[in-house]
Amino acid sequence: MSVDMNMKVLVVDDYKTMIRIIHNLLKQIGFNNLDEAENGAEALKKMQGGETYGLVISDWNMEPMTGYELLQKVRNDDALKKTPFIMITAESKTENVIAAKQAGVNNYIVKPFNAATLKQKIVAVLGEF
Numbered sequence: 236m237s238v239d240m241n242m243k244v245l246v247v248d249d250y251k252t253m254i255r256i257i258h259n260l261l262k263q264i265g266f267n268n269l270d271e272a273e274n275g276a277e278a279l280k281k282m283q284g285g286e287t288y289g290l291v292i293s294d295w296n297m298e299p300m301t302g303y304e305l306l307q308k309v310r311n312d313d314a315l316k317k318t319p320f321i322m323i324t325a326e327s328k329t330e331n332v333i334a335a336k337q338a339g340v341n342n343y344i345v346k347p348f349n350a351a352t353l354k355q356k357i358v359a360v361l362g363e364f
Contacts, residue, residue, distance in 0.1 A: 238357075238364035242289025243268045247278040247305065248323070249297040257292060257323075257353075264354045265364065275300030279308055282315050290361065295324035295331065303335060310339040319360045323348075 244266050246257045254271050261269060270286065272278035274297040282288060291309070293302035300308075302322055309315045319341045324331060327345045335343055341360040344352065358364065 238361045239289060240265045240364060241268050242266075243270055243287065244290045244292065245270050245272060245278060245281065245286075245288040247272045247275065247291065247293035247297070247302060249274050249294065253294065260350045260353050261292075263350045264357070274298060275302055275305030275308075278305055282309065282318070283312070288318055290319045290321065290357065292321045292323060295322055295326070295335075303331075303338065306335065306338050306340055321356055321360060 244261060246254050246261070246269060248254045248257065258269050270281065270288070272281055275293070276299055278291070278293065279300070293305055295302045306320055306322065309318055309320060320339070321342045321344060322335050322340045323344045323346060325346045332343055342356045344356050
């Protein structure tokens with residue numbers, strides 16, 4: 236199974252600098268078709284509005300809808316539930332990791348991270364590229 240490097244990746248974070256950092260890391264590892272949303276509600280609207288994403292990379296802590304709430308809504312939507320989802324957080328609280336796993340997250344990244352870590356997590360979800 237080969238990964239489509241042209242698939243659209245949605246980066247969700249309420250912090251513009253973090254979106255820029257993740258975009259740069261994704262470009263370093265070969266992804267160029269990138270979209271962004273400032274919070275879970277905006278991301279969900281884009282996903283339900285007909286955009287097809289091959290991967291969602293979302294921060295945990297955002298207002299008004301957190302990444303965790305976004306994950307739950309995506310997993311409960313028949314049209315979206317198979318979308319690969321990676322959660323990013325500054326906190327490595329065990330209960331958060333467990334909650335995200337139970338909600339159906341595909342992988343989990345703790346900040347700070349680099350391109351190698353991001354690629355490793357994406358490969359674990361999508362396969363080698």
